[in-house]
Amino acid sequence: MTADDRQIPSVWARPSRERREQPALSRQQIVAEAVRLLDAEGVDALSMRKLGTRLGAGATSLYRHVANKDELVELAVDEVFGELRAPDMSDPAHWRETTIACAQGIRAVILRHPWMASMLGAMAYLGPNLMRLSEDLLAMLEAAGFPLTEANGAMNTVFAYVLGMTGSEAAWLTMLARSGQSEDEWAERLKPAFENLHRTHPRLSALFTAQADDDPVRRREEEFAYGLDRILDGVSVARTGGPTFD
Amino acid sequence: MTADDRQIPSVWARPSRERREQPALSRQQIVAEAVRLLDAEGVDALSMRKLGTRLGAGATSLYRHVANKDELVELAVDEVFGELRAPDMSDPAHWRETTIACAQGIRAVILRHPWMASMLGAMAYLGPNLMRLSEDLLAMLEAAGFPLTEANGAMNTVFAYVLGMTGSEAAWLTMLARSGQSEDEWAERLKPAFENLHRTHPRLSALFTAQADDDPVRRREEEFAYGLDRILDGVSVARTGGPTFD
DNA sequence: CCAACGATGCGCACAGTGTTCGCTAACTGG
DNA sequence: CCAGTTAGCGAACACTGTGCGCATCGTTGG
Numbered sequence: 001m002t003a004d005d006r007q008i009p010s011v012w013a014r015p016s017r018e019r020r021e022q023p024a025l026s027r028q029q030i031v032a033e034a035v036r037l038l039d040a041e042g043v044d045a046l047s048m049r050k051l052g053t054r055l056g057a058g059a060t061s062l063y064r065h066v067a068n069k070d071e072l073v074e075l076a077v078d079e080v081f082g083e084l085r086a087p088d089m090s091d092p093a094h095w096r097e098t099t100i101a102c103a104q105g106i107r108a109v110i111l112r113h114p115w116m117a118s119m120l121g122a123m124a125y126l127g128p129n130l131m132r133l134s135e136d137l138l139a140m141l142e143a144a145g146f147p148l149t150e151a152n153g154a155m156n157t158v159f160a161y162v163l164g165m166t167g168s169e170a171a172w173l174t175m176l177a178r179s180g181q182s183e184d185e186w187a188e189r190l191k192p193a194f195e196n197l198h199r200t201h202p203r204l205s206a207l208f209t210a211q212a213d214d215d216p217v218r219r220r221e222e223e224f225a226y227g228l229d230r231i232l233d234g235v236s237v238a239r240t241g242g243p244t245f246d
Numbered sequence: 247m248t249a250d251d252r253q254i255p256s257v258w259a260r261p262s263r264e265r266r267e268q269p270a271l272s273r274q275q276i277v278a279e280a281v282r283l284l285d286a287e288g289v290d291a292l293s294m295r296k297l298g299t300r301l302g303a304g305a306t307s308l309y310r311h312v313a314n315k316d317e318l319v320e321l322a323v324d325e326v327f328g329e330l331r332a333p334d335m336s337d338p339a340h341w342r343e344t345t346i347a348c349a350q351g352i353r354a355v356i357l358r359h360p361w362m363a364s365m366l367g368a369m370a371y372l373g374p375n376l377m378r379l380s381e382d383l384l385a386m387l388e389a390a391g392f393p394l395t396e397a398n399g400a401m402n403t404v405f406a407y408v409l410g411m412t413g414s415e416a417a418w419l420t421m422l423a424r425s426g427q428s429e430d431e432w433a434e435r436l437k438p439a440f441e442n443l444h445r446t447h448p449r450l451s452a453l454f455t456a457q458a459d460d461d462p463v464r465r466r467e468e469e470f471a472y473g474l475d476r477i478l479d480g481v482s483v484a485r486t487g488g489p490t491f492d
Numbered sequence: 493c494c495a496a497c498g499a500t501g502c503g504c505a506c507a508g509t510g511t512t513c514g515c516t517a518a519c520t521g522g
Numbered sequence: 523c524c525a526g527t528t529a530g531c532g533a534a535c536a537c538t539g540t541g542c543g544c545a546t547c548g549t550t551g552g
Contacts, residue, residue: 025500047538048540060539068539069540120413160410163409207384293509305531310528314510
């Protein structure tokens with residue numbers, strides 16, 4: 001008996017932890033911390049155990065508030081889209097500027113959380129935050145003279161463009177961050193490959209070297225704005241009243 | 247000694263396998279089989295061990311031909327883009343149709359391998375296959391009257407649109423496949439949620455119900471073509487000679 | 493005031509993951 | 523014929539997501 005007591009080491013040494021100071025864990029708190037972890041260490045670093053310890057909790061405790069890791073990620077994505085402050089949509093006369101502001105808002109959100117790029121393929125973006133934004137945008141475009149169907153087409157086109165462009169940007173930035181090298185160092189490292197490229201792909205090579213001295217951040221902003229402008233040009237002919245811009 | 251011989255069971259029973267019938271394993275073969283596995287079972291099912299057994303090899307043997315799983319995926323992505331049969335780009339007069347064909351080719355490739363959607367965020371698409379396509383497209387657009395910078399902007403815009411649109415499509419199809427439900431069953435399941443949606447998001451609701459009876463595949467094709475047309479409209483003003491379409 | 497209860501946190505365990513390390517066995521050039 | 527290079531592989535390591543059952547809590551009904 002006494003031997004058993006010693007073999008079972010701490011039956012009487014109960015930790016007697018009284019942990020109900022706080023509600024201790026809540027879904028909101030969990031996804032918030034998940035977003036923070038994703039921002040800090042990237043998508044590969046998100047594990048239930050690490051997230052648990054960050055919250056001062058065990059890994060499996062999270063499953064009381066979240067069904068899956070996948071569900072958690074879904075929630076994190078919509079949480080981030082909750083940062084979207086929709087621009088003022090009250091003036092349909094400025095539908096163009098408003099749409100641009102909207103697109104740039106989405107771009108900014110994704111670039112602030114580059115791990116989103118990996119998730120865009122995993123979500124159907126049906127989250128409430130994006131749905132509200134879509135509805136408001138549709139309303140404004142309708143008020144600006146777009147038939148609802150055309151407004152929908154325009155919105156989807158802009159949205160797809162923003163997702164594709166920004167997704168690629170974010171992926172590039174993620175790879176840069178993971179490799180630990182700066183953008184210039186990467187360009188320097190690819191220099192030897194450019195010698196051959198010049199022969200086989202002269203146009204790509206010319207474009208690359210022409211952009212070599214620009215500030216990459218500014219350049220990406222301008223490229224994004226350029227494509228967006230072209231899309232809005234093309235879309236605006238669907239407005240009742242024809243291709244008069246603004 | 248004899249005891250040792252029995253404890254170490256098969257020191258003398260060497261399997262004497264002679265396995266050099268074939269080259270047995272090659273990088274090309276590995277990524278081909280990886281693509282097949284990804285197509286068949288999706289992105290979560292790709293593991294080195296499973297891929298190894300499919301090739302009649304051990305898991306760790308693959309590392310003789312591929313550095314990482316990440317590198318393998320990168321190779322698989324470019325392998326798939328190798329399916330791209332670039333359309334005939336010899337006639338710059340038909341730059342519009344050719345660009346459309348190009349975009350639809352990329353869309354078709356991605357939809358044929360929906361797991362690509364999850365990877366678009368992980369690749370910088372610098373693979374040789376896409377680079378060749380880009381160079382050819384640039385050449386044609388230049389011949390069609392676009393200054394090189396504008397050709398580049400146009401190509402990037404179209405490309406981002408295709409990636410965003412098709413990525414979302416593929417993600418949706420992937421989720422459908424994983425849930426094992428058909429598109430109609432999903433719509434049926436979401437019916438109750440539409441009651442509330444009608445009140446808070448009337449426009450989205452109207453669009454959904456208006457599309458409820460269409461064939462989803464055809465509808466997605468048309469939406470894709472619509473946005474692409476708008477983009478090409480907007481882009482074509484950058485051509486020397488102005489906004490004359492053809 | 494105490495007993496019963498639902499909710500919550502958590503340790504354990506399981507199956508599976510990517511990847512490293514030596515080892516063997518085969519092929520290759522001299 | 524032999525040395526050296528290389529392809530394949532089994533074992534092992536450090537992890538992963540997650541189900542199960544138990545301990546503990548705040549609450550509530552008798």
